[in-house]
Amino acid sequence: MKKLLLRSSAILLCGITTFAQEVNYEEYDLDNGLHVILHQDRTTPIVTTSVMYHVGGKDRTEGRTGFAHLFEHLLFEGTKNIEKGKWFEIVSSNGGTNNANTTQDRTYYYEVFPSNNLKLGLWLESERMLHPIIDQSGIDTQKEVVKEEKRLSYDNSPYGQFLPVLGKNLFDVHPYKDPNIGYMKDLDAATLDDVLVYNQKYYVPNNAVLVVAGDIDLTETKKLVKDYFGPIPKGNTITRNYPKETPITTQxxxxxxxxxxxxxxxxxxxxxxxxxxxxxxxxxxxxxxxxxxxxxxxxxxxxxxxxxxxxxxxxxxxxxxxxxxxxxxxxxxxxxxxxxxxxxxxxxxxxxxxxxxxxxxxxxxxxxxxxxxxxxxxxxxxxxxxxxxxxxxxxxxxxxxxxxxxxxxxxxxxxxxxxxxxxxxxxxxxxxxxxxxxxx
Structure with missing residues (x-):
């Protein structure tokens, strides 16, 4: 009986492994340093366009925490060619959904559209990268949005503070000691110049990866990617040298x-x-x-x-x-x-x-x-x-x-x-x- 059970388990495991289809993809770099990954899946007429930036809560200076999370909201405000407050309306009226999220290490923006709106998804993300409108009005608006999020998800949520508390006590010098959402006093103190400098440093093609996945024609998609993202200027090289933690040796x-x-x-x-x-x-x-x-x-x-x-x-x-x-x-x-x-x-x-x-x-x-x-x-x-x-x-x-x-x-x-x-x-x-x- 034991041998029979082991044999059955092996067959089940083999079946699981076989069922896991390999994900095929193609990747390359544009001249401006943007890394591009394309995945073709024509089983359903949908497409995901997404950009992940290598910037998160840890990318800050003392007294200016929470900028990456602020930008998660701020870069939906509007662009040179997208009227303020119209981003979500454009997406929904064309049958799509979109969202963004930020961790201590990266920020991720994405749209899911019917595949005939691939061009729209790429245009939106290129606009976010090249033409964001960052002004005092938008900053003030999104500061209040972040504060409300903090009240709902952290301050007034049961056990909502446990991650920030753990970070504060486990880390002494590394930026992980501060919460991803930042300290509200730091956001209040942030100037327009602070925010503009942050955008110019981190939200650049050579600090990002663009992924297009779904029902796409690879040749056409490559052309669209080059047309929309190729003209975006390359940013300066980003160096990170965060302090190392001393090992914990006493409880x-x-x-x-x-x-x-x-x-x-x-x-x-x-x-x-x-x-x-x-x-x-x-x-x-x-x-x-x-x-x-x-x-x-x-x-x-x-x-x-x-x-x-x-x-x-x-x-x-x-x-x-x-x-x-x-x-x-x-x-x-x-x-x-x-x-x-x-x-x-x-x-x-x-x-x-x-x-x-x-x-x-x-x-x-x-x-x-x-x-x-x-x-x-x-x-x-x-x-x-x-x-x-x-x-x-x-x-x-x-x-x-x-x-x-x-x-x-x-x-x-x-x-x-x-x-x-x-x-x-x-x-x-x-x-x-x-x-x-x-x-x-």
């Missing part, structure tokens, strides 16, 4: 009071390597082992069996320069945060000191195979992945071969990486607490 402790919660949280965090490092992939595997699904080690133990936690999890927050590995738990009833810390550490210690079982190892491999298949299930997702792998990892081909990294990770490697980064003397213990009632 840190911190507390934070959140007025929006009633249940406290026990959080443990570790500073880990950037996402291009192999060890970061191994930490992803450890997260899946500890907390992905009801049969995972932390969930089964602390939620199901011992009923100490309402929720528990472990996840690797991937970033370019350093990552943050976070384990958290929400207590049940009279369970203390100390109990949660103890129980979480017990499971982490097992990963540090013993090999996970072959059964658990195979289950993890199957999960990553499934994730790999699903990640390339839409043209929109493929466009994002192509941009990200080129711009941040420096290897577009990872869209097809990153799964090979996960397949090659061994049980011994899991143990070694856990013992390298997830030790008690390298961690931050954060007590994330309800705000104290002054009346008490």
């Amino acid at each position: 840190k402790k911190a507390t934070f009071n959140d007025p929006n919660i009633q249940i406290p949280a026990a959080m443990v965090a570790y500073r880990t390597p950037g996402f291009t490092e192999r060890d970061a992939y191994v930490l992803d595997v450890i997260s899946t082992y500890l907390s992905d699904g009801p049969s995972s080690k932390l969930y089964k133990k602390m939620v199901d069996d011992q009923k100490q936690a309402l929720q528990v999890g472990a996840f690797n927050i991937s970033q370019e320069d350093y990552g943050m590995y976070v384990v958290f738990g929400l207590p049940v009833g009279e369970t203390t945060l100390e109990v949660l810390y103890t129980e979480m550490e017990e499971e982490i210690e097992k990963v540090r000191t013993t090999l996970i079982s072959e059964k658990d190892y195979q289950k993890i491999q199957n999960k990553f195979e499934n994730q790999f298949v699903n990640s390339n299930s839409s043209v929109e997702g493929i466009a994002n992945s192509l941009a990200r792998y080129y711009l941040l990892y420096g290897d577009t081909s990872l869209i097809n071969k990153e799964i090979e990294v996960y397949r090659s990770i061994t049980r011994e490697e899991i143990k070694n990486v856990a013992s390298k980064y997830l030790n008690t003397n390298q961690r931050l213990l954060l007590e994330y607490l309800p705000e104290e009632n002054p009346a008490n």
